[in-house]
Amino acid sequence: MSITSYNGSALIAMVGKNCFAIASDRRLGVQFQTIATDFQRIFEIHETLYVGLSGLATDVQTMYQRLKFRHKLYNLREERNMRPETFASLVSAMLYEKRFGPYFCEPIIAGLNEDGTPFICTTDLIGAKQLSKDFVVSGTASESLYGACESMYKPNLEPEELFETISQALLSSVDRDCISGWGGIVHVVSADQVITRTLKGRMD
């Protein structure tokens, strides 16, 4: 039993046309027992910057609290929001600080740059950044997620089409992973609005 598959999780972020979508499953389990079906893995840092955290649930929550703290201080000092790339560098640095006793979580960072272009990236549990132009995945269902995204993804999708694509990719992948699933939540973020929807899939 690996510590990163103790709670189960599935996360995707995808790039669309001047928008991005970030989605996750909702299951929180203790190995095979399901504890909650409304667990929050995706968090808003600011209006156009979201972070999704997969892996050990306690580290998901702690990492979010620490990142929120750092961003709030940054905002007070610099009187502006953090850019997505800057935030990704911060996440990477914070994870590497614990190189020899890491947080067991693998974040996905998704945001819109000041000019409206979307930015996504993921890091491993010790902060190795991986930028991507199309999609990033994370969690126990990552192998299925990679396959689903690779076949379903198309560039320059409008927000509604992007929603459909990311939802299908998420639901089909978590169905192949027994410790993630129990529905999903999707945020589609454009410069002027955020559309959040929950998904009902196989509730098992």
Added chain:
Amino acid sequence: MGDSQYSFSLTTFSPSGKLVQIEYALTAVSAGQTSLGIKASNGVVIATEKKLPSILVDENSVHKIQLLTPNIGVAYSGMGPDSRVLVRKSRKQAQQYKRLYNEPIPLSQLVRETAVVMQEFTQSGGVRPFGVSLLVAGFDDNGPQLYQVDPSGSYFSWKASAIGKNVSNAKTFLEKRYTDDMELEDAIHTAILTLKEGFEGQISGKNIEIGIVDASRKFRVLTPAEVDDYLAEVE
């Protein structure tokens, strides 16, 4: 620094509510060689006198204006060795910011962190305040900026300012000559004229130092030859 036996501050309030050590530090600054800075619409210029104690000193080895980051430079008035300590600390802080955020530090943040250090030395045990005021010039995402940092740790953003000897004359001169739409070239000429006002002896590229940063965001110190060229233009 400031631990163990020296856990009490040497800078304490006088009955009139002043921190006398800081006043004395400001006196040390006022006795230092004049420095000034001017913020133009498209860049910033800082300049300082470089009067060396003897003609035998190799002027090429003396750098009064120093780089903190590729787009931020600093000039000082007061005690040279104290300024070196601050330059060292500021450079480290700028690099730490870069390591954390992978982004160059905004000028206002660097100034704030430097000012915090200077304030610490007015309150920590066993240390004295820095005997320098700094003029920090840079060009970042918020455009050209000029800041002054004092031994107390207070900092101000200026359109134009002078520190050191001859400050009141220099500031009066700058007040008359400064315009909001001044460009960098005009600002350099004005800076030279202001330095000339209070200069004892013959001004040349060897006894003043000028640093500029423009929209290219590369701070550089002018060579003595370039300074001489500007001096000739000003004549």
